[in-house]
Amino acid sequence: MVGISMKRAGGPGRWLAALGLALGLCAVLPGAAQARILQCVPYARAVSGIEIHGNAGLWWSKAEGRYQRGAEPRPGAVMAFRPSAAMPLGHVAVVGEIVDERHVLLDHANWSGPGRIERRALAADVSEAGDWSAVRVWWAPDNTLGARENPLFGFIYNEQPDDGGADILRQG
Numbered sequence: 001m002v003g004i005s006m007k008r009a010g011g012p013g014r015w016l017a018a019l020g021l022a023l024g025l026c027a028v029l030p031g032a033a034q035a036r037i038l039q040c041v042p043y044a045r046a047v048s049g050i051e052i053h054g055n056a057g058l059w060w061s062k063a064e065g066r067y068q069r070g071a072e073p074r075p076g077a078v079m080a081f082r083p084s085a086a087m088p089l090g091h092v093a094v095v096g097e098i099v100d101e102r103h104v105l106l107d108h109a110n111w112s113g114p115g116r117i118e119r120r121a122l123a124a125d126v127s128e129a130g131d132w133s134a135v136r137v138w139w140a141p142d143n144t145l146g147a148r149e150n151p152l153f154g155f156i157y158n159e160q161p162d163d164g165g166a167d168i169l170r171q172g
Helices: 011-028 031-035 040-048 056-063
Strands: 068-070 078-081 091-100 103-109 117-125 134-139 150-157
Touching (some): 040 056, 040 091, 040 103, 056 150
Antiparallel strands (some): 078 091, 091 103, 103 117, 117 134, 134 150
């Protein structure tokens, strides 16, 4: 799955700048750090404009009071994955496009391979309640949706909280 809608991404200039920043992070690190691969966090930060630092598993709590958070995917929102045995530090990905009520296309790094950037990777809501609390994500090596269900915290929107940090959370 390749390609990108420049209309939704803020035009080719924004994408080129974000990609340059993300790749530049790898190029300017000194010494042994240069061998490090591009991680999901700097990529998501560059693409979404959400200025949160720290491992992906901390983004949800760090967003509280700074950004709106919720349970509905929106283009440009960061999908925040809960840490799990398979992902002890969690994961973050940017929602690029809504396909339908249970499917989105993600832009993210370091999922299907070390440092690999994926655009328009399919993610499916596989939660029983249809509330985006668990997803399966495109696994490029097998050219299919991954078999693993990944738990989510929810979505972080690049918007300030409306009323002192209240979130738009799941009902029920």
